[in-house]
Amino acid sequence: MGLMKMAILFLAMAAxxxxxxxxxxxxxxxxxxxxxxxxxxFGDSSVDPGNNNRLDTTNKGNFPPYGKxxxxxxxxxxxxNGRLTxxxxxxxxxxxxxxxxxxxxxxxxxxxxxxxxxASAASGYDDLTANLSSVISLSKQMEYLKHYMIHLRRxxxxxxxxxxxxxxxxxxxxxxxxxxxxxxxxxxxxxxFSVAQYEDFLITSMSSAIKEMxxxxxxxxxxxxxxxxxxxxxxxxxxxxxxxDEALNKLALSFSTKLRQELTSLKGSLGLKTSFVDIYTIxxxxxxxxxxxxxxxxxxxxxxxxxxxxxxxxxxxxxxxxRTKYVFWDAVHFTESLYGILADEALKTISVDLLN
Numbered sequence: 001m002g003l004m005k006m007a008i009l010f011l012a013m014a015a016x017x018x019x020x021x022x023x024x025x026x027x028x029x030x031x032x033x034x035x036x037x038x039x040x041x042f043g044d045s046s047v048d049p050g051n052n053n054r055l056d057t058t059n060k061g062n063f064p065p066y067g068k069x070x071x072x073x074x075x076x077x078x079x080x081n082g083r084l085t086x087x088x089x090x091x092x093x094x095x096x097x098x099x100x101x102x103x104x105x106x107x108x109x110x111x112x113x114x115x116x117x118x119a120s121a122a123s124g125y126d127d128l129t130a131n132l133s134s135v136i137s138l139s140k141q142m143e144y145l146k147h148y149m150i151h152l153r154r155x156x157x158x159x160x161x162x163x164x165x166x167x168x169x170x171x172x173x174x175x176x177x178x179x180x181x182x183x184x185x186x187x188x189x190x191x192x193f194s195v196a197q198y199e200d201f202l203i204t205s206m207s208s209a210i211k212e213m214x215x216x217x218x219x220x221x222x223x224x225x226x227x228x229x230x231x232x233x234x235x236x237x238x239x240x241x242x243x244x245d246e247a248l249n250k251l252a253l254s255f256s257t258k259l260r261q262e263l264t265s266l267k268g269s270l271g272l273k274t275s276f277v278d279i280y281t282i283x284x285x286x287x288x289x290x291x292x293x294x295x296x297x298x299x300x301x302x303x304x305x306x307x308x309x310x311x312x313x314x315x316x317x318x319x320x321x322x323r324t325k326y327v328f329w330d331a332v333h334f335t336e337s338l339y340g341i342l343a344d345e346a347l348k349t350i351s352v353d354l355l356n
Contacts, residue, residue, distance in 0.1 A: 022347040028094045030355040036220075037164045038114045039090050040148075041099060042141045042209070043173035045121030045333060046224070047086045050077025051101035052121045057134040058312055059122040065303060065319045069336055077101070079121060079311070080329045081302070081319075082336030086171060088343030089350075090115045102144050109155060113164065118144045124178035125202040125209075128189065132182060138174070138209055145216065165217035169354065172209070173224035175255060178202055179248075180229060199255050203262050210263075214270045220354045222346070223263050224277045225256030228284050233300050234331035237307045244287070244299075256280045275353035277346045283334075286327060286341065293341060294324065301328040302335060 041047045045061070053062045060077065061067075067075030069082035076098075078084055087098045095114035100107055102118045120136030123129060130137035136144070152161040183189045183198055193201055210221055229235065229252040230245030239245055260276045267274040290298040300306030302320040309317060310330035320326055329335045334342075 022092065022344050022351065024092050027092055027347060027351055027355075030351055031093050034355045035163075035167045036093060036169060036355070037167040038095065038116075039086060039093070039099060039169050039171060040115070040145070041086050041117035041119050041171045041173070042138065042145075043117075043119040043171070043224070044123045044175075044177055045079040046119075046176075047084055047117055047171065047173045048077065048079070048119040048121045048123075049084065049087070049099055049101045049104070049117050051103045051117065051119060052135060053077040053101075054103040054105075055120070055135060057122070059133050059135055061121065061311065063315050065314065065317060068319065069323060071098070079333040080336055080339060081323050083339065085339045085343045085346060086115075086117060086173075088340055089171075089347060092343065092347055102148060112148070112151060112155060116148060118148075119173070122177055122181065124174050124176075124182065125205040126178045126182060126189070127205075128186075129178045129182040132186060133177075138205065142209060142212055145213070149216065162217060166219050168218070169220045169222060169350070170210075170213050170218045171222045171224065172206065175202065175226040175259070176229065179226075179251065179255075180232075180235070195251060196254075199251075199258055202255070203258050206259065207262055207266060210266055210272075211270065214266075214272060218272070220273045220275075221263070221266075222275045222277060222350060222354070223259055224346075225259055225280050226252045227279050228252055228287065231283070231287055231299065232332055233307055233328055234310065236299060237331065242299075249284075252280055273354045275349050277342075277349055279342055279345075282342060282345050283327075283338070286338065290327060294337070295327050296325040298327045300326070301330040301332075302326040303330040307331060 052060050061079040062075050062077040070076050090099045091097045099115040099117050100111045102116050118141040122133035122135045127137040228249045230248030263274045263276050286293050287298045302323050303309050303314040304317040308331050310332040314330050324337045326335050327338050
């Protein structure tokens with residue numbers, strides 16, 4: 001099936017809900033045909049495979065029950081019970097089953113050549129967001145990218161390293177912490193900006209990062225939107241709600257729309273191949289119709305009471321008996337099952353936008 005026909009089929013099926021799983025064999029053929037080399041990831045806890053383990057911060061997930069369904073049932077630093085969306089994507093493209101963090105002491109040559117995550121839980125597009133939690137800011141993640149390139153040149157030589165970067169997929173997934181842990185909690189940005197102005201401030205930061213990536217050699221960029229913020233169990237608990245908060249969801253939708261628009265603009269001005277993953281719609285669809293996707297609980301986490309525990313407050317707690325039936329792993333983060341759904345949808349978007 002041609003890519004245009006594939007795209008039309010996806011759109012038609014999307015009208016009735018999320019589409020079926022991506023054809024992995026066809027995807028790998030397309031990736032090979034387009035010389036796709038590796039996945040380079042920037043972001044927050046949605047894509048941090050354990051970089052925060054190496055930091056002096058309380059924002060860690062390297063203890064039980066995190067990692068309950070990960071390799072050998074051990075916690076890795078991922079804020080979920082198993083693998084993340086980016087792990088599934090790397091495996092689908094034919095690389096490895098997991099993407100390691102840049103600060104992982106067990107990094108090897110294969111990891112360096114096929115995928116690295118610079119992401120840090122509690123980070124965001126606003127460097128202040130990361131600084132408030134003593135984690136890796138976006139600007140520092142970009143600095144680490146440059147260190148990575150130095151290592152890459154030593155491994156394979158300058159020409160091969162440049163080719164690898166030119167054919168890599170750069171993924172940015174962040175934004176949630178900028179609003180929930182920064183703007184709405186801390187007094188600095190809320191005094192400087194209105195909500196709309198802060199959205200624009202974040203968009204400028206994202207744009208600057210992508211321009212820097214492009215100057216380094218990036219030619220394929222994927223930006224992930226933010227989830228329905230008003231549906232996070234922690235938000236529901238703090239606001240005493242049993243239904244998703246419409247105001248926060250409206251903000252999440254507005255910001256995701258601006259991200260998509262800016263990405264389209266950068267595509268034109270820089271000549272990039274770009275793809276936007278609309279997780280707001282994907283997750284919203286699952287939450288509204290959980291049983292259609294195999295879930296029985298859509299608004300509570302699997303860890304503890306599922307209402308407020310995440311990170312350190314989830315440490316050592318009992319979990320739900322069947323993790324596959326829960327959308328949320330803790331009061332903020334998603335289960336491996338939901339990340340698998342996000343990966344399927346992201347891969348379909350990537351195959352249409354980047355592999356043609």
